[in-house]
Amino acid sequence: MSTTEDHAPTPSENPAIEIEGLNKWYGSFHVLRDINLDVAERERIVICGPSGSGKSTLIRCINRLEEHQEGRIIVDGTRLTNDLKNIDAVRREVGMVFQSFNLFPHLTVLENCTLAPIWVRKTPKAEAEAIAMEYLERVKIPEQALKFPGQLSGGQQQRVAIARSLCMKPKIMLFDEPTSALDPEMIKEVLDVMVDLAQTGMTMLVVTHEMGFASQVADRVIFMDEGQIVEQNNPDEFFNNPQSERTKLFLSQILSH
Amino acid sequence: MYEPFHRTTDDMLRERPAPAATVGVIGWLRTNLFAGWINTALTLVTLYILWLAIPSFIGWAFIDAQLAGNDRFACTGDGACWAWLDQRINQFLYGFYPSEETWRVNIAFVLLFPALAPWLMENVPGDRYLRWFSVAYPVIATILLVGGFGLEVVQTDKFGGFMLNLTVGLAGIVLSLPIGIVLALGRQSRLPLIRWFSIIFIEAVRGVPLITLLFVSNIILPIFLPPDMALDSVIRVIVMVTAFASAYMAEVIRGGLQAIPKGQYEAAQAMGLNYSKAMRLIILPQALKISIPGIVNTFIGLFKDTTLVIVIGLFDILGIANAMVSNPDWLGLSTETYVVVALFFFSVCFSMSRYSIRLERRLDTDKR
Numbered sequence: 331m332s333t334t335e336d337h338a339p340t341p342s343e344n345p346a347i348e349i350e351g352l353n354k355w356y357g358s359f360h361v362l363r364d365i366n367l368d369v370a371e372r373e374r375i376v377i378c379g380p381s382g383s384g385k386s387t388l389i390r391c392i393n394r395l396e397e398h399q400e401g402r403i404i405v406d407g408t409r410l411t412n413d414l415k416n417i418d419a420v421r422r423e424v425g426m427v428f429q430s431f432n433l434f435p436h437l438t439v440l441e442n443c444t445l446a447p448i449w450v451r452k453t454p455k456a457e458a459e460a461i462a463m464e465y466l467e468r469v470k471i472p473e474q475a476l477k478f479p480g481q482l483s484g485g486q487q488q489r490v491a492i493a494r495s496l497c498m499k500p501k502i503m504l505f506d507e508p509t510s511a512l513d514p515e516m517i518k519e520v521l522d523v524m525v526d527l528a529q530t531g532m533t534m535l536v537v538t539h540e541m542g543f544a545s546q547v548a549d550r551v552i553f554m555d556e557g558q559i560v561e562q563n564n565p566d567e568f569f570n571n572p573q574s575e576r577t578k579l580f581l582s583q584i585l586s587h
Numbered sequence: 588m589y590e591p592f593h594r595t596t597d598d599m600l601r602e603r604p605a606p607a608a609t610v611g612v613i614g615w616l617r618t619n620l621f622a623g624w625i626n627t628a629l630t631l632v633t634l635y636i637l638w639l640a641i642p643s644f645i646g647w648a649f650i651d652a653q654l655a656g657n658d659r660f661a662c663t664g665d666g667a668c669w670a671w672l673d674q675r676i677n678q679f680l681y682g683f684y685p686s687e688e689t690w691r692v693n694i695a696f697v698l699l700f701p702a703l704a705p706w707l708m709e710n711v712p713g714d715r716y717l718r719w720f721s722v723a724y725p726v727i728a729t730i731l732l733v734g735g736f737g738l739e740v741v742q743t744d745k746f747g748g749f750m751l752n753l754t755v756g757l758a759g760i761v762l763s764l765p766i767g768i769v770l771a772l773g774r775q776s777r778l779p780l781i782r783w784f785s786i787i788f789i790e791a792v793r794g795v796p797l798i799t800l801l802f803v804s805n806i807i808l809p810i811f812l813p814p815d816m817a818l819d820s821v822i823r824v825i826v827m828v829t830a831f832a833s834a835y836m837a838e839v840i841r842g843g844l845q846a847i848p849k850g851q852y853e854a855a856q857a858m859g860l861n862y863s864k865a866m867r868l869i870i871l872p873q874a875l876k877i878s879i880p881g882i883v884n885t886f887i888g889l890f891k892d893t894t895l896v897i898v899i900g901l902f903d904i905l906g907i908a909n910a911m912v913s914n915p916d917w918l919g920l921s922t923e924t925y926v927v928v929a930l931f932f933f934s935v936c937f938s939m940s941r942y943s944i945r946l947e948r949r950l951d952t953d954k955r
């Protein structure tokens with residue numbers, strides 16, 4: 331099991347993600363308000379907060395699935411603007427795992443994993459397949475490679491989705507509630523894979539309410555409410571000594587069930 | 588209240604066969620034909636109708652039928668009169684195509700199968716080369732049918748019979764699918780010009796009967812096509828039928844596109860696929876798959892609409908049949924004539940329908 335100390339990031343490093351003065355509106359609804367967030371390389375951040383607080387919107391801004399109206403987002407040195415070249419460059423380096431897996435149902439597990447390396451990174455097919463098998467082994471389902479996603483359980487599908495993202499060799503991984511669509515007995519198999527991944531030193535932003543995962547893996551826990559960052563701290567302090575009233579309320583609700 | 592109990596290895600229940608009445612032929616009959624009294628009554632009524640219809644049809648079409656003769660007076664029995672087939676089958680197939688050149692039509696027809704095979708079937712030997720052949724096929728077929736390159740030129744107004752239905756139908760099918768896809772994507776485009784053009788095209792073409800489009804084609808088409816091309820009747824029909832089917836196709840495919848969850852687009856984007864790759868590799872394969880019934884429906888409709896060529900003076904198989912029915916030598920044989928016409932259409936349309944069902948099964952990746 332990992333400890334949070336083994337490679338605590340140093341703030342002086344070049345940040346993997348820089349977010350400054352980020353504001354976003356859906357129509358007239360102010361969904362993200364003045365977000366400032368620097369993520370260091372190899373840092374693992376857990377984002378939590380009540381439903382509708384803007385967690386998904388925030389991480390979806392990082393790979394430009396959502397556009398923002400104000401502020402600056404720099405990912406791996408590339409600033410996100412309307413420039414499609416920059417967007418493509420960022421998306422090549424940032425993997426994303428969704429709550430609903432979003433595997434491609436018409437392709438086999440292996441084809442799901444090799445598609446982007448072949449078509450985006452121009453990796454030769456044989457090499458892409460070798461890489462895919464390596465990651466499928468890491469998420470412990472190499473034997474499912476030739477099946478279709480519809481033939482797998484939810485937990486297996488989510489592990490394939492993680493492997494699929496890793497096949498692009500991303501520098502940063504975003505997770506949007508990766509376990510909330512899963513039955514309890516499958517949550518663990520997915521979390522185990524994520525803990526493993528954290529130990530390899532991947533930069534990770536994880537939206538989750540799995541507080542066990544947060545205290546085990548996170549370098550920093552961020553609490554969002556009403557589109558803003560209300561509190562952030564290391565997991566120890568965050569869980570045992572929350573400062574804001576909203577955080578206390580949220581934690582009491584979440585830990586009560 | 589319950590008695591606690593547990594089983595030991597010895598008294599665990601063993602597997603036993605399902606009751607005889609639920610499996611095998613009897614089981615099938617029971618569940619499918621005689622489940623409940625309504626079902627049983629329907630089965631009996633259906634059997635009775637079949638009992639009335641089938642023997643009398645077979646008697647008419649085969650047993651009592653007259654096969655040879657020079658005109659309708661040769662047919663004296665109660666059965667069908669097939670004597671005309673021998674004289675007229677060539678017109679049914681080729682229209683007014685010169686009879687010493689019909690071998691060219693036959694070759695074009697035979698070559699159609701290797702041209703279609705690599706697209707319709709899996710694991711066709713040498714399918715990479717066959718695909719190149721498919722691409723060349725329209726040119727080869729056009730040369731064969733129209734002539735040139737040493738072959739005697741046959742004017743397209745000589746085209747007729749079922750060969751005309753097949754030519755127009757196939758050209759329409761092959762063209763309307765890609766055009767329909769482009770229109771469906773265009774209708775969802777973010778660029779207003781492309782979106783408006785697609786919407787106007789689809790709604791304008793869909794809102795007018797095909798027969799009207801054919802009537803006005805000699806006014807509309809010269810605007811878009813070189814004049815000598817636009818006045819060729821067969822090209823006119825192909826263009827109009829294609830435009831008509833494309834508008835329907837676009838709506839069928841749009842339905843398929845809308846059924847694809849947003850998460851599929853997002854996953855494709857997040858992996859760095861650009862618009863055209865995301866469409867080609869992720870979205871369209873799924874959207875087309877769920878649209879197969881609608882697509883084939885449109886194909887079948889298109890194929891039957893090829894009979895409308897009659898309004899611009901071409902004689903397809905139905906036109907030839909109409910002419911024949913009113914010919915004094917063979918007067919009164921309309922049943923026989925139209926049964927034959929129907930069989931031609933049915934065999935093509937039914938094949939398309941069966942093929943689409945097989946294709947759907949093959950592409951079904953959701954079954955466990």
Ligand SMILES: Nc1ncnc2c1ncn2[C@@H]1O[C@H](COP(=O)(O)OP(=O)(O)OP(=O)(O)O)[C@@H](O)[C@H]1O
Binds near residue numbers: 380388
């Ligand atoms: N496309 C959209 N158009 C308009 N409003 C939206 C859109 N997407 C999200 N919202 C709104 O923005 C707010 C933030 O949404 P977001 O999905 O980021 O919340 P979240 O913190 O991820 O919540 P959850 O825990 O339920 O996933 C919500 O109130 C939501 O209704």
Ligand SMILES: [Mg+2]
Binds near residue numbers: 387
């Ligand atoms: Mg969310």
